[in-house]
Amino acid sequence: xxxxxxxxxxxxxQIKGNIGILFACHLVIGLISMLTAxxxxxxxxxxxxxxxxxxxxxxxxxxxxxxVSDVWKGFRAFGKALWLSIITWFFTxxxxxxxxxxxxxxxxxxxxAPYIFADNLGMSAREALAESKRMTNGHKFDxxxxxxxxxxxxxxxxxxxxxxxxxxxxxxNATLANYYLAMKDEKSTVxxxxxxxxxx
Numbered sequence: 001x002x003x004x005x006x007x008x009x010x011x012x013x014q015i016k017g018n019i020g021i022l023f024a025c026h027l028v029i030g031l032i033s034m035l036t037a038x039x040x041x042x043x044x045x046x047x048x049x050x051x052x053x054x055x056x057x058x059x060x061x062x063x064x065x066x067x068v069s070d071v072w073k074g075f076r077a078f079g080k081a082l083w084l085s086i087i088t089w090f091f092t093x094x095x096x097x098x099x100x101x102x103x104x105x106x107x108x109x110x111x112x113a114p115y116i117f118a119d120n121l122g123m124s125a126r127e128a129l130a131e132s133k134r135m136t137n138g139h140k141f142d143x144x145x146x147x148x149x150x151x152x153x154x155x156x157x158x159x160x161x162x163x164x165x166x167x168x169x170x171x172x173n174a175t176l177a178n179y180y181l182a183m184k185d186e187k188s189t190v191x192x193x194x195x196x197x198x199x200x
Contacts, residue, residue, distance in 0.1 A: 002139070002182045004146055011174035014060050015167075022170040024068050025056060047085035048074035054118035057170075057177035077121050084117055084125035091129070108140040109133045115180040135183050146179065 015022060029049045033042055051074030056066045074081055088110050096103025113132035117123055123131070136143065150172055156164050 002142065002179065002186065004142070004149065007146075007175050007178040007182060008149075008171075010061070010178045011171055014063075014174050014178075015170040018060065018065060019167060019170060021066055021068070022056075022060075023166050025053075025066060025071050026169055028068055028071050029053070044082065047081040048078050050074065050085070050114055051077060051081040051118055053173060054115050054177070057173045058115065058119055058181070060174060061177050061181055074118075077117075080117070080121075080125055084113060084128055087125055088113060088129065104144075105140060108143045109136050111143055112136055112180050112183065115177065119180075119184075135187050139183060143179070146175070 029052070033046065033049065036042055036045060049071065052071045053074075055073050056070050059070075060066060092103055092107050092110060095106040110129055110132050112135050113125075113128040116131050116135070117125070117128040120128070150168075153164065153168050153171075157168075
């Protein structure tokens with residue numbers, strides 16, 4: 001069982017002392033995205049920056065201090081990152097054509113695909129999506145509740161003139177990275193138990 005409060009507590013501990021460098025990473029990504037948007041490049045580079053962000057936070061959960069140069073790591077898999085973004089959007093949109101709820105459910109089913117890909121760059125985009133569906137099985141509602149748990153913090157954005165984002169963005173990203181690793185460990189344990197039972 002994955003305990004949401006533990007994921008959040010771990011995230012707070014991990015970002016402590018790293019807020020400055022994480023802010024610098026997000027600032028670089030934000031500035032580059034803003035400067036390239038008028039050129040129509042935002043759609044092309046955004047998936048690689050998402051991949052870089054996930055790589056940074058997965059490493060952070062393993063006590064690896066990030067550096068600003070890490071924002072370029074996602075571009076090593078530029079094509080696959082872009083394709084993952086495209087097919088994730090397509091499948092989510094396709095399910096949304098039936099009803100809103102199925103689209104939301106599929107959105108959470110695919111939520112971990114970028115983290116899985118960041119953790120396994122040798123995977124194809126379709127493999128990352130398939131693994132996300134398997135990993136989030138039984139956890140989609142928990143992930144929905146996890147999303148809702150951040151609403152109170154986001155309501156503070158206008159009150160703090162946006163300054164809380166310096167802490168909130170790393171906090172949410174680190175929490176999701178911890179949740180991904182917890183689900184990964186859980187599924188690995190289940191698989192090992194099934195294999196041992198089959199051999200018994």
